[in-house]
Amino acid sequence: MQSRTRVPRATGRPRSAAADAAILAATREALVELGWSKLTLGDVATRAGVAKTTLYRRWAGKNELVVDAVAELFDELRLPDRGSLAADIEGVVLQFAAILARPEAACGLMAVVAESTRDDALRARIRTSIVEPQKRLVLQGRERAQQRGELPAESDPAEAARTVDLIFDVVAGAVVHRTLVSAEAADEEWVRGFTRILLLGLTST
Amino acid sequence: MQSRTRVPRATGRPRSAAADAAILAATREALVELGWSKLTLGDVATRAGVAKTTLYRRWAGKNELVVDAVAELFDELRLPDRGSLAADIEGVVLQFAAILARPEAACGLMAVVAESTRDDALRARIRTSIVEPQKRLVLQGRERAQQRGELPAESDPAEAARTVDLIFDVVAGAVVHRTLVSAEAADEEWVRGFTRILLLGLTST
DNA sequence: GCCATTACGCTACGACTCGTAGCGAAAGCT
DNA sequence: AGCTTTCGCTACGAGTCGTAGCGTAATGGC
Numbered sequence: 001m002q003s004r005t006r007v008p009r010a011t012g013r014p015r016s017a018a019a020d021a022a023i024l025a026a027t028r029e030a031l032v033e034l035g036w037s038k039l040t041l042g043d044v045a046t047r048a049g050v051a052k053t054t055l056y057r058r059w060a061g062k063n064e065l066v067v068d069a070v071a072e073l074f075d076e077l078r079l080p081d082r083g084s085l086a087a088d089i090e091g092v093v094l095q096f097a098a099i100l101a102r103p104e105a106a107c108g109l110m111a112v113v114a115e116s117t118r119d120d121a122l123r124a125r126i127r128t129s130i131v132e133p134q135k136r137l138v139l140q141g142r143e144r145a146q147q148r149g150e151l152p153a154e155s156d157p158a159e160a161a162r163t164v165d166l167i168f169d170v171v172a173g174a175v176v177h178r179t180l181v182s183a184e185a186a187d188e189e190w191v192r193g194f195t196r197i198l199l200l201g202l203t204s205t
Numbered sequence: 206m207q208s209r210t211r212v213p214r215a216t217g218r219p220r221s222a223a224a225d226a227a228i229l230a231a232t233r234e235a236l237v238e239l240g241w242s243k244l245t246l247g248d249v250a251t252r253a254g255v256a257k258t259t260l261y262r263r264w265a266g267k268n269e270l271v272v273d274a275v276a277e278l279f280d281e282l283r284l285p286d287r288g289s290l291a292a293d294i295e296g297v298v299l300q301f302a303a304i305l306a307r308p309e310a311a312c313g314l315m316a317v318v319a320e321s322t323r324d325d326a327l328r329a330r331i332r333t334s335i336v337e338p339q340k341r342l343v344l345q346g347r348e349r350a351q352q353r354g355e356l357p358a359e360s361d362p363a364e365a366a367r368t369v370d371l372i373f374d375v376v377a378g379a380v381v382h383r384t385l386v387s388a389e390a391a392d393e394e395w396v397r398g399f400t401r402i403l404l405l406g407l408t409s410t
Numbered sequence: 411g412c413c414a415t416t417a418c419g420c421t422a423c424g425a426c427t428c429g430t431a432g433c434g435a436a437a438g439c440t
Numbered sequence: 441a442g443c444t445t446t447c448g449c450t451a452c453g454a455g456t457c458g459t460a461g462c463g464t465a466a467t468g469g470c
Contacts, residue, residue, distance in 0.1 A: 012445030013437040019447090035240070035323035036316075037267070040427060051448045056429065062242070103322050110319035111241075113385050117312040118240035123388050130385055166398050170375065173382030178374040180318050181336055182221065183328050193371055197406030217416030218466040224418090245456060256419045261458065411470100418465070426457075436447070 015058070022048040023055060028067035036111035063122050065114050066204040070108040071129040073187055079137045085145040089195045092137055093175060097186035100179045107162075110180065116158070138164050138171075170198065222265070228260060232274035233309040241316035258308070266325050268320050275313040276334040284342045288328040290350040294400045295393075297342055298380060302391035305384045307318055315385065343369050343376075375403065 026047035030039050041062060045052040059065040077095055082088050105164050109130070116123035142164070145151040153159035174194060178186045186194075231252035235244050246267060264270040282300055287293050303352040304310050314335070321328035347369070350356040359365035379399060383391045391399075 010326050011439055011443070013439090013447080015446065016437095026430090032323075035376050041429090042427070053430085053449085054447060057446080107319050107322040110315050110322070113321060114315035115311050116388075117308050117385065118237075126386070127388065162213075162398065165389075166395070166402070169387055170379045170399070170402070171385040172386070173375065173378030173380070175373045175378070176382065177378030180322065181322075181331070181377070182370065182374055183332065184370075190371070193321070194375070197371070197375070198402070201402030201405040216414075216468050218418080218468095220417065246458090247456070258420085258459085259418060262417080266458090413470085414468090416465100416467080418463105420462085420464105421460100423460085424457100426455105428453100428455075431450100431452085433449085434447105437445090437448105439441090439444085 007059065019048070019050055019054065020058070023050060023058070023065070024072060025067045027065055028073075028108070031066070031069070031104040031107050032102075036107055037067075038068070063112055063119070064125065067109045067112050067122070067125055067129055070105060070112070073102065073105045074130055075135060075136060077134060078183050079140050081144065085148070085150045086195055086199055088141050088144065089171075089198065090191050092141070093171060093186070093191050093194065094188070096172070097175050097179060097191070100175060101185070134172075135164060135168055138168050167198075224253070224255055224394075225263070225317055227253060228270070229265070229274045229277060232270055233278075233313070236274070236309040236313050241271070241312055244271075249335070250292070268317055269330065271313045272317050272327070272330055272334055275310060275317065277305070278310045279335055279339060281322070282339060282342060284345050288348065290346065290353070290355045291400055293346050293349065294403065295345070295396050298376060298391070298396050298399065300392070301377070302380050302384060305380060306390070311385050313393065316355055339377075340369060343373050372403075375405075 010013060024042065026044050027039075030044050033044070039062065041055055042052050044065070045055045048055075055065070059068070077092065077099070079088060079092050082091050100109075112122065112126055116126055142151060146153055154163075175186050178184060178190065184190075228249065231249050232244075234252060237247050239248070244267065246260055247257050249270070250260045253260075258272070264273070266312075282304070282379060283298065284293060284297050287296050304333075317327065321331055347356060353360055380391050383389060383395065389395075
């Protein structure tokens with residue numbers, strides 16, 4: 001959220017928070033209708049009922065705008081306690097799949113990831129705005145499973161951190177690939193099969 | 206390969222195969238230097254030493270061109286027999302990671318996948334040109350493991366097909382996510398950890 | 411060897427998007 | 441009030457898009 005991390009001046013006319021929300025919503029709407037490459041900032045400004053210059057005063061370009069617009073979508077992810085590790089994983093994977101099934105999330109996320117291969121600053125922004133915040137779900141799930149006795153306590157903290165990263169890559173990657181590349185729904189049946197494989201690998205040894 | 210599936214007329218000047226190769230190579234070069242959004246077809250034509258009109262006569266647009274340019278990169282994937290299922294998996298995952306580490310592969314693939322969320326024809330083209338051909342690796346690996354006695358023979362063919370799709374999504378998805386989103390190398394240590402989890406899930410039960 | 415056919419290189423074109431600059435009006439704070 | 445910053449609007453040169461038209465080059469059929 002570039003515009004929110006800015007320290008607002010004590011004086012002068014404050015920026016309209018409503019304009020921020022309208023612009024991000026308009027960006028998602030335009031992503032659905034036009035896709036990434038045909039999305040123009042002028043069009044977004046028109047949809048949001050805002051002057052094009054206002055948009056350029058807040059975001060440096062298309063990349064940064066779409067990152068913020070997409071990041072909001074992933075904030076709603078939660079990890080409700082369903083009683084077992086398997087049920088917890090299935091629940092959060094289904095939530096994640098539901099978000100990715102929305103065209104604006106899929107289209108925007110993949111596009112900025114593609115651009116980030118040539119732009120280190122953008123990659124860092126994606127990580128801090130979208131990816132890292134969601135690792136809390138993996139940590140939370142492991143902690144619960146350990147309290148239930150489903151997973152052993154970690155002895156090596158470094159190894160534990162690596163495992164969290166690995167799990168996150170496997171879960172997020174598999175759902176993304178299933179949904180976007182294989183282009184088939186990550187429905188309950190698929191999630192059950194996926195969870196089974198993942199769980200066996202986690203609980204053994 | 207749009208231009209190759211065309212039935213060449215018996216008469217008239219044939220299309221230059223060298224131009225095809227030069228255009229696809231120039232596309233990959235431009236992807237490395239400029240990324241997806243700043244890549245222009247005019248620039249690609251100049252790099253390839255070809256008129257812009259020639260490029261438009263062979264490909265409908267940027268999407269189709271990049272799909273073909275990226276597809277060539279994945280043709281080199283092989284599954285050498287390393288003696289065990291674990292070693293086979295580690296070998297092919299490392300190969301896949303090596304390809305994805307190249308900016309032109311990562312950038313191009315993610316960009317067209319992003320565009321495909323709004324374009325069914327493009328999605329189908331990606332699947333037939335890039336994704337489906339590589340599933341042979343999963344089939345080949347399973348067959349070898351069954352001959353070695355590492356995996357049981359499949360009883361239900363439909364279930365077996367679903368498993369192949371699942372494995373493919375997990376492997377490809379995890380490597381992509383690790384490389385592009387988490388932005389860390391899928392090196393030997395990571396691949397070992399990943400293979401361990403995957404194998405336990407496959408061999409148990 | 412000539413001819414029909416197709417591909418090629420080149421130029422030019424209108425339409426569109428980009429990102430920026432300049433202006434007067436609006437909205438907040440002290 | 442007075443000061444400061446934002447906002448909407450217009451206009452601008454630069455760059456890209458995809459296409460059309462033309463003359464030339466390279467084939468195969470006769």
